[in-house]
Amino acid sequence: MLVRALLACLVAGVAVFAVPASRAIAPIVTLDSATFTGVASGSINSFLGIPFAQPPVGDLRFNLPQPIQPYNGSYSAIAFGNECPQQAITLPLISGLAANATNFIVNSIFRAVTGPISEDCLHLNVWTPVTATPTSKLPVVVWIFGGGFELGGTSIYDGSIIVQRSIDLGQPVIMVSMNYRVSAWGFLASSEVKAAGVGNLGLQDQREALRWVQKYITAFGGDPSKVTIWGESAGAISVAMQMLTNGGNTEGLFRGGFMESGSPIPVGDITHGQGYYDSVVAATGCSGSSDTLQCLREVPQATLQKAVDATPNIFSYQSLNLAYVPRVDGVFLTDTPQNLVLEGSVANIPFITGESVVVYHCDCDDEGTLFSLTTLNITTDSELYTYIEQTYLSKATSSEINQALSIYTADLVSGSPYDTGISNALTPQYKRISAIQGDLVFQAPRRFFLQHRSGSQNTWSFLSKRLKTLPALGSAHATDILDVYGGQELTTYLVQFANDLNPNGDANLLSWPQYTTSSPQLLTLLDGLIPLTITQDTYRAEGFTYLTNLSLKYPL
Template identity: 75%
Template sequence: MAIRVLLACLGAFASSAVLAAPAPRASAPTVTLDSGTFTGVASGKINKFLGIPYAQPPTGDLRFNLPQSVAAYSGSYDATSFGNECPQQAINLPLGNGLLANETNFIINTAYRLITGPIGEDCLHLNVWTPASATPNSKLPVAMWIFGGGFEIGGTSIYDGGGIVQRSLDLNEPVVVVSINYRVSAWGFLAGSEVKAAGVGNLGLQDQREALRWIQKYIGLFGGDPSKVTIWGESAGAISVALQMVTNGGNTEGLFRGAFMESGSPIPVGDISHGQKYYDSIVAATGCSGASDTLQCLRGVPLNTLQKAVDATPGIFSYQSLNLAWLPRVDGVFLTDTPQNLVLSGSVAKVPFITGDCDDEGTLFSLTNLNVTTDSETRTYIHDTYMPAASTDEVNKLLTYYTADITNGSPYDTGIFNALTPQYKRLAGIQGDLVFQAPRRFFLQKQAGAQKAWSFLSKRLKAFPALGSAHATDILNVFAGGDMTSYLVQFVNNLDPNGKANLLQWPQYTTASPKQMTFLDGLTPREVTDDTYRAEGISYITELSLKYPL
């Protein structure tokens, strides 16, 4: 089960790439960028161009440095396969020792890598899927996909944008799809005072911004319209979308006109100094402690040495769970304040957006703390892991809203079932609301009066044992050709999820009428519901997260 869960989290449910029938082969398409000719792949009515470098390789002195624009292209380029994925942490599941743990480690860190492609620091590439009929005069709307993976793992190679383009053609609402790689883990989100002083925090977010600049310059040659770009992502990718909305005083610089977020909003993270201990640990592990400039020393460390040091830091499946070692933090450049404070100050791009969550966001991340089984242990875990500055009374008040009654915990609406421990469903509820549900509702309630917004809740796959409608299960609904694919295509075209597809009308979210589209299993696949569940608990979690950001 853990293997299936992990693959869901990483996005391997993007099965259209595996299950789609081979399309008839046509002559290889080409596109000329500057003086460079890129040869892609023709697949039916769709052309794809893979592995295009959008920035200089972040190697040598460019490691732990801001992305640099790619030089003008010249010569011939093979754009028929995905480029490298960026370096990332090894995935360590909390399975203890023994045969099962060893086999799982092999499957995840060896076999899984075989289907996701090679890893290397020369990884700042993107991929383009476009209708074969598109020309530079087509001016089609563009969707830019940002993958998830807890800001620590992930890549583009398991996501096939061709299915999105095909649905857009079926709806006669053609779009161009772009997916991008960006630096993750320590390579993309190094933290600490040294990083802040050098102005090189949040490099993964800076990479995304650079990819958006590339789109402005080149996407027209693929048939796209640079003035009609929607940024779209899931999990860390959705959080990235939200942070692209709140950076730069909310000024989009004309880089995008819409945003679509699956399980991610402006999260409650604090100053980059909160990650100092992780910086210090890799400095020590790589032998850089005695250097006069430890950051410059890290730029020269052999990749294998740096990899081992990063692998020794906590990952997304560590005991501390969603209190991640490597993630966006306030760096004074890309994020000048906590994301939620930026929202409160009005630093938000005034573009239409969609944001939503799965019903049981916290279950996947509560498998790592199954040894927390009593009220006292839960109180200690929440305080020490997420809110060490909070008072005992504050933590106790939180636990009055999220009780140990397993019939009220997550997976929600499953009664006495799925209680792996007496506290599992309780922790799943708290962790899911703290990082996903509460930030989403906060963002909507603050912004729905200033711009058009829509919200959704995915309650599909509720019968998934122990996990329910878990984090990342909604990926199926987009990449495997579900109804959300049509809503996405219509939003990218019209900045409204409603349109030609014969689907239930999706009402706009307002503070007076907080309606959301709810995706369901069974004979009634969709219904409109109120975004009012767990009102007191979510409100209090928001209050605490504003006071005690991670």
């Protein structure tokens, strides 16, 4: 019942697009010399499936996104566009309540693809109040979906929920969501890709969509100087990457960032993905080509899909050491994300409005549980040592690995899901692995980022401890999406942040203090009668510091 209830919260808004258009006059917006006809439903207009870049097919496969040509003619914008090609996933072999909870998160939040899949997928969607006009100058919230950079699409995320809440608050906003290339199509990594200057194409797609917003959002009633970029998981990491690229110069594309479960992650050079590239090249018959990258552009989609599906995915044994992920390519990312933070290459420049980029950042309490279900065969200390060495720290010394394992002990009470005692111990090492993975990839990078930006820009942070009773997973990765798309408190905080660059303003909600190094306060979301409280971001300090130092020394 819990799984069904959570799923219902996420997808409840999808049915809004089935409302007959006859109930309201179909909205029309003019872009260049074209008219786009959308859907009116209640107080919301939606314009779906608008192409924002040229289709990345043919020679544009594995190439930088190209700007859309000026629009002409008439477009029907009443349905989501194609989703980008997805990497096949393999679910953990578990059963019972834990399997039900995992299936909910994977297939309802991560996979979340309900429409047709095609390489012609660079489309975006716009939701507006019906009262918006080209002179309204409303703030704009741009959503970047998650899915480990391997999965996902826009079609499950109903932007009308956010816009309706903003209307109810008397602080209307416009929402935009975009597709971007994922898996090998968006994050192919190798020396060949680096030499061609075509790394991190998924991030480049996002950047192109943000340029589209600057050019066209006024026609929908939006203010291009008041854009907040917002994402979860890979989407949140994408927000961080957009803040780090270009020497921190945002090009005026956004003024605020809202990150759920994602930070500047500990990844290294793009050549770290060489083995996966070579595997795809061999599987597609391109090994004998003098230009393997061009050969990959020319192979049939089905052939490429089969080759990519054979490479590791986010639920493979290596888990969060992803095959396809943003990496240092010398163009979009000139150094490791964490080094860029240390160098101060972070968006914090004044805009025309005189305001600076501000950060709104969070994690779930049990970020690592979902990604540790593939390691249930690890039951001893020695097996865990081997896994950590081979998966995350292949260049570390034995003493460095042992030190990490001495901090993250096998004590069930101290493992993740946290605050659940000895329960949820699927194996003697499961809660320990969950703690390590969650802190290495999510929690420690979040604190690292916030501690290095506090004082340079306004920052807020929150921690979700909700859904602790979710079997084996607890307050798992991605569960906080429900608190925004479910129309709960975070929806209000988000709307206020988009309007005023400050999440506070609603007298009915707990005042959310800024995060500072001297007072690292977290808005903390709880189950029960007291849903919000303030806690201190000081937990697991020894582990966070040690894992951060290791990740700076040995990026993935």
